[in-house]
Amino acid sequence: MNIKKGYNEWAKIYDSNVNRTRDLEAVSLRQMLAPYSFHHVLELGCGTGKNTFWLAERAKSLVGLDFSEEMLAKAKSKNHFGHVRLQLADIQEEWEVEDGAFDLISCSLTLEHIDDLEAIFAQASQKIQPGGLFYIGELHPFKQYLGTKARFGEGDARIELDVFVHHISDFLKAAKKENWELLALKEWFDEGENGELPRLVSFVFKKI
Ligand SMILES: C[S@@+](CC[C@H](N)C(=O)[O-])C[C@H]1O[C@@H](n2cnc3c(N)ncnc32)[C@H](O)[C@@H]1O
Numbered sequence: 001m002n003i004k005k006g007y008n009e010w011a012k013i014y015d016s017n018v019n020r021t022r023d024l025e026a027v028s029l030r031q032m033l034a035p036y037s038f039h040h041v042l043e044l045g046c047g048t049g050k051n052t053f054w055l056a057e058r059a060k061s062l063v064g065l066d067f068s069e070e071m072l073a074k075a076k077s078k079n080h081f082g083h084v085r086l087q088l089a090d091i092q093e094e095w096e097v098e099d100g101a102f103d104l105i106s107c108s109l110t111l112e113h114i115d116d117l118e119a120i121f122a123q124a125s126q127k128i129q130p131g132g133l134f135y136i137g138e139l140h141p142f143k144q145y146l147g148t149k150a151r152f153g154e155g156d157a158r159i160e161l162d163v164f165v166h167h168i169s170d171f172l173k174a175a176k177k178e179n180w181e182l183l184a185l186k187e188w189f190d191e192g193e194n195g196e197l198p199r200l201v202s203f204v205f206k207k208i
Pocket of ligand 1: 003004007022025044045046047048049050051065066067068071089090091092107108109110113114150
């Protein structure tokens with residue numbers, strides 16, 4: 001299904017349906033960013049705000065971008081922070097935020113919907129301050145190789161969204177091309193299933 005249309009539908013239940021990928025990624029982001037401090041955050045694909053407000057509590061300003069009106073509406077309904085701005089935007093187009101204004105760019109479970117990773121890293125390079133961080137948490141490509149996609153609903157009503165497969169090396173290559181240094185990479189398994197396929201991969205890069 002078309003990605004934007006899919007998320008506009010999914011928004012109704014995104015926060016409440018069973019979704020191990022969503023929940024594990026929340027753990028990933030919190031653990032991966034725990035060692036770092038940051039003040040000005042740009043969140044790509046902020047969705048209903050699963051990570052937005054955790055980040056906002058630790059920051060002085062946050063801009064969240066998402067192209068789904070309905071996902072963004074959910075996030076806006078939860079936003080009690082004066083320093084959080086939630087903006088309707090397609091991250092494949094030019095991000096209408098100030099250059100060099102952020103010390104953290106964060107992107108969770110969104111890049112599987114983006115074909116051109118290098119374009120994302122290139123824009124991130126414009127928007128980040130020197131030494132700033134880029135956190136990415138994604139469905140592990142091993143899962144993608146087996147056909148897992150962003151999806152919701154059950155049985156005949158199951159809806160799968162359009163996705164692009166990104167190998168681990170694709171992230172590393174795109175980052176290297178734009179002078180992002182890899183600080184951390186971690187693979188995340190469902191609880192009690194270590195040794196099985198990882199569900200997620202997450203990265204922290206630093207702009208050099
Ligand atoms: C799986 S949700 C993740 C939301 C949130 N980051 C989280 O972890 O719960 C993916 C989000 O990316 C957004 N998205 C997908 N493609 C996008 C694009 N090209 N531009 C902006 N947002 C996009 C969707 O609307 C959706 O809210």
